[in-house]
Amino acid sequence: MALRFHNSLTRQRETFQPLVPGKVGMYTCGPTVYNYAHIGNFRTFVFEDLLRRSLRFLGYQVTQVMNFTDVDDKTIRGSQATGESLDAFTARYKQAFFEDLDTLRVERAEVYPEATTHIEEMVALIEQLRERGHTYEDNGSIYFRIASFPGYGRLANLNPDQMRTSGRVDNDEYEKEDVRDFALWKAWTPEDGPVFWETRLGKGRPGWHIECSAMSMKYLGEHFDLHTGGVDNRFPHHENEIAQSCCATGQSFVSTWLHSEFLLVEGKKMSKSLGNFYTLRDLLDKGLDPVAIRYTLLSVHYRAQLNFSFDGIEASAQAVRRLRDLYRRLEQAHLHQGPGSGGRAEVATELCRADFTAALEDDLNLAGALGRLFLWVREANSLLDEAVLSVAEAQTMELWLKEVDSVLDVLKEDCDENAEACVARLVEERVKAKAAKDFAAADRLRAEIEALGWVVKDTAAGPVFHRR
RNA sequence: GGCGGCGUAGCCAAGUGGUAAGGCAGAGCUCUGCAAAAGCUCCAUCACCAGUUCAAAUCUGGUCGCCGCCUCCA
Numbered sequence: 001m002a003l004r005f006h007n008s009l010t011r012q013r014e015t016f017q018p019l020v021p022g023k024v025g026m027y028t029c030g031p032t033v034y035n036y037a038h039i040g041n042f043r044t045f046v047f048e049d050l051l052r053r054s055l056r057f058l059g060y061q062v063t064q065v066m067n068f069t070d071v072d073d074k075t076i077r078g079s080q081a082t083g084e085s086l087d088a089f090t091a092r093y094k095q096a097f098f099e100d101l102d103t104l105r106v107e108r109a110e111v112y113p114e115a116t117t118h119i120e121e122m123v124a125l126i127e128q129l130r131e132r133g134h135t136y137e138d139n140g141s142i143y144f145r146i147a148s149f150p151g152y153g154r155l156a157n158l159n160p161d162q163m164r165t166s167g168r169v170d171n172d173e174y175e176k177e178d179v180r181d182f183a184l185w186k187a188w189t190p191e192d193g194p195v196f197w198e199t200r201l202g203k204g205r206p207g208w209h210i211e212c213s214a215m216s217m218k219y220l221g222e223h224f225d226l227h228t229g230g231v232d233n234r235f236p237h238h239e240n241e242i243a244q245s246c247c248a249t250g251q252s253f254v255s256t257w258l259h260s261e262f263l264l265v266e267g268k269k270m271s272k273s274l275g276n277f278y279t280l281r282d283l284l285d286k287g288l289d290p291v292a293i294r295y296t297l298l299s300v301h302y303r304a305q306l307n308f309s310f311d312g313i314e315a316s317a318q319a320v321r322r323l324r325d326l327y328r329r330l331e332q333a334h335l336h337q338g339p340g341s342g343g344r345a346e347v348a349t350e351l352c353r354a355d356f357t358a359a360l361e362d363d364l365n366l367a368g369a370l371g372r373l374f375l376w377v378r379e380a381n382s383l384l385d386e387a388v389l390s391v392a393e394a395q396t397m398e399l400w401l402k403e404v405d406s407v408l409d410v411l412k413e414d415c416d417e418n419a420e421a422c423v424a425r426l427v428e429e430r431v432k433a434k435a436a437k438d439f440a441a442a443d444r445l446r447a448e449i450e451a452l453g454w455v456v457k458d459t460a461a462g463p464v465f466h467r468r
Numbered sequence: 469g470g471c472g473g474c475g476u477a478g479c480c481a482a483g484u485g486g487u488a489a490g491g492c493a494g495a496g497c498u499c500u501g502c503a504a505a506a507g508c509u510c511c512a513u514c515a516c517c518a519g520u521u522c523a524a525a526u527c528u529g530g531u532c533g534c535c536g537c538c539u540c541c542a
Contacts (some may be wrong), residue, residue, distance in 0.1 A: 011472090029542075037542085044542035074540080077518090157471060158538060180539070190498035230542030240539090260474085260542070264535085299491080300481075305474075311482060315492035322491080324511070325505060359482085368482045381506050385499090439501055446503070457504050 003058060005226075006303060008234060008257040009155055013363060015258065018225045023061045026052065026226035027216040027254075028109065030066040033093035034074040036279040037100055039293075040270050043306060044230045046297040049106040050203040051228065051258065053407045054360050064109035065219045068094055069115050072208055075197050084193050087116070100280045103290045104297075105409045108425055113215040115206065121214040122206045123199045126184045128248045136177060140187030140202050146180050149243045155257060156235035182240055183207035209240040213253075217245060227254040234259050260302040266309055281335045291410050292317035298408065301367055319374075320410045325457075326377050327401055327411050328464045329384050333394035335462060338387045345383055345393040349400050352376035356404065366407075373404060415467050423454045427463050430456065 003016040028048045028191050031037050037045075048064075055139050070090040071077070076243050079089035094114075101108070115122075119299050126142060129135050134148045146152045151158055183384060187204045190197040210232050216224065222245070238257065245253040262269065267278040283293060288310075295316040300306040352372060357367035359360040380397050389397070405411045433441035449456050449465065 031542085041542045047542090156537075159470070182539075193503095231536075232541050235537065236539045237541095261542080262536070267534095267536085296480090303473090304481095307480085309479085311492085315480060318493090319491050322505095329506085365482075367491095368489075371482055374490050378507080382508095385507055434501085437501085443502065450503095455504075458500085459504090459505070 004363055005256050005258060006363050007255075008259045008340040009071045009254075011040055011157070014256070016225075018060070019221075019223065019255070022059070024055050024063070024065050024226060025220040025224035026062065027212070027220060027224065027230065028053075028064060028066045028227075029212060029229035029237070030068050030112070031097055032074055033090040033097060034072075034078040035093060036096055038270065038277060038279045039265070039283060039308060040230075040263040042100070042106075042280055042293075043105060043297050043308075044228075044260045045101065045106055046104060046294060047260040048228055049104075050298055050302070050364060050407070052109075052225070052364060053409070054366075057363065057403070057407050058357070060231055063111075063220065064114065065111045065216060066109040067215050068097075068214060069208065069211065070094070070114050071195060071205055072115075076192060079195075080193060090116075091203060098451055103280060103284070105291070108428050111219050113219065115211040115215075118211065118215050118218070119197050119199065119206065121218050123185075123201055124460065125204075125210060125214045125217075125244070125248055126201060129184065129244065132250075134247045135184060141183055142185040142201060143177070143181045144184050144244060144247075146182075146241070146243060147178060147179065149247050149358060151246065152243055153239065153291040154272050155239045155242055158235060158239075182209060182236065183249060184210050184244070186257060209237055210244060212237070213241050213244040213248070216241075216260065217249070222249045223252055223255070225255050226258060227256075228258040228260070233258045258302075261305045263297075263306045265307075267307055272420075283318045288313055289317050289320075291320055293415070295320050295408070295410055299367055299370060302364060322374075322377065323401070323408075324411055324413070324466060325464075326380055326384075327398070328466070329459065330380070330394050330398040330401065332367075332459075333384060333389050333398075334391045334463065336387055337391050340390040341383050341388045341393055342385075344379070345389060345397055348376055348379040348383075349397055354365045354398060360407070376400075413467055419452070423449055423452060423456075423465055426452075427456055427465050431463060434458075 005015050005016050006012070007014050026048075028045075031041060048066075052062050052064050061145060068090070071086060075086060075090055081085045110258050122376040126135065127248040129144065130142070134145055136145055137143070184207050185201050186207055187203055189203060192205065196205055216227070227238070227241075234257075242253050264270070265278065268276055270277050280290075280293070284290065292313045293316075296308065296312050297306065299316065299319075352375070356369045359365040359372060362368070383393075383397075401411070426445050430449075432440050433439075433445060445457060450468070453468050454465050455468050456463050
């Protein structure tokens with residue numbers, strides 16, 4: 001089986017062929033750092049995490065670039081509202097973003113370029129477009145003329161002539177030749193205050209779309225493998241990126257475009273007016289387990305709308321618990337070494353590996369892969385119940401589960417080591433109490449452990465414990 | 469007006485021609501000092517209608533319902 005993706009550009013499933021065998025360059029549109037990112041944003045970021053982890057699982061070397069949009073209308077307005085400099089304002093949200101990524105166990109990209117530190121690259125790109133006749137100026141601003149790019153609309157599957165035109169656009173955007181044109185460079189206005197750059201293009205700031213063209217090509221080359229984002233970025237943002245990049249370089253830009261669908265909350269698109277708008281921090285305040293949130297975001301195919309519900313989080317938490325319980329059992333299997341399963345362990349594991357891998361290769365069908373994984377989980381538990389696993393077999397199974405977890409990243413428990421050591425002592429005491437048939441003491445210790453928020457389970461191999 | 473997606477058990481969800489994965493919840497059983505976990509068993513004919521086919525959740529046409537995009541938005 002070969003890795004296949006549904007390419008938004010062609011709307012077809014295609015076999016993935018990186019430009020350089022074994023290596024993948026991917027650009028993932030990052031956050032505009034003017035507030036805390038919400039759960040819908042994280043649906044996309046977790047999808048991109050699944051993508052990079054899957055690529056690595058499949059043996060590719062990945063270079064991921066994720067930008068920070070740290071200058072635009074919203075960041076400027078935000079900084080003015082708090083009276084901070086733009087840099088100080090956005091720095092807070094950049095840091096918060098990284099904290100949130102850690103909470104959700106999203107792996108770090110290789111490069112996080114910021115728009116404000118790549119002004120020169122953008123200016124050079126705009127100059128290149130100007131030389132090739134794709135731009136025009138008005139009052140110091142520079143616009144991209146989409147009529148100069150015949151391929152415009154291909155990604156979004158929109159015919160420019162049939163786009164709906166509204167009166168509102170006509171009124172607001174009178175300075176453009178065509179309402180569909182977009183700004184590459186915005187001339188300074190008094191509302192921008194201290195936010196401007198004096199450049200060869202004049203005094204002003206870059207438009208939004210140009211940063212992604214400039215920074216992706218700087219770090220990944222003029223033509224690279226994968227570009228991803230939420231569906232809402234498909235048009236106009238990504239369409240404009242294609243226009244800018246192709247017109248500037250004269251060659252194709254991105255091989256494969258991947259777009260993740262929207263996340264709904266309780267069946268509705270998230271919005272502040274509906275009261276179903278949640279940042280990650282809001283959800284943590286409600287006591288939700290971040291790993292359960294991660295699992296939920298992961299377990300629905302990225303091109304399907306995901307309905308986020310609190311019941312769903314509970315179901316995910318249980319599924320994660322099942323995986324963790326098995327992992328603990330495998331870790332401790334050496335304590336009651338068996339005679340060997342007669343090949344059952346190996347066969348089950350190899351079948352699982354083949355099916356799990358095939359599902360991932362099929363446009364990142366993680367839901368299908370998980371279905372197959374849980375079949376193996378049952379088999380593994382059965383073998384443990386029968387106490388037949390040899391030490392080597394248990395290790396093989398444990399290794400496979402760890403390998404799966406290089407994609408899922410849900411096994412590790414968040415707990416501070418002091419608490420764990422403390423509970424471990426109570427568990428030890430309880431073992432002694434039980435050995436002495438002092439069940440009253442054993443029950444008292446169990447209650448104590450549970451009061452600390454932990455659960456202890458007695459198994460054939462001795463007690464195991466974990467956070468509730 | 470133009471483009472696109474979706475509708476599978478109580479909930480989530482996989483499955484693009486061969487007779488319905490998996491998770492959660494629920495019921496019963498086994499095991500168990502207790503408590504859990506685990507294992508076993510049970511729980512759907514795939515929105516509706518009409519076609520194509522030896523065979524359709526899967527293809528075609530239509531109906532109903534839901535959702536998204538057409539320059540703020542992951």
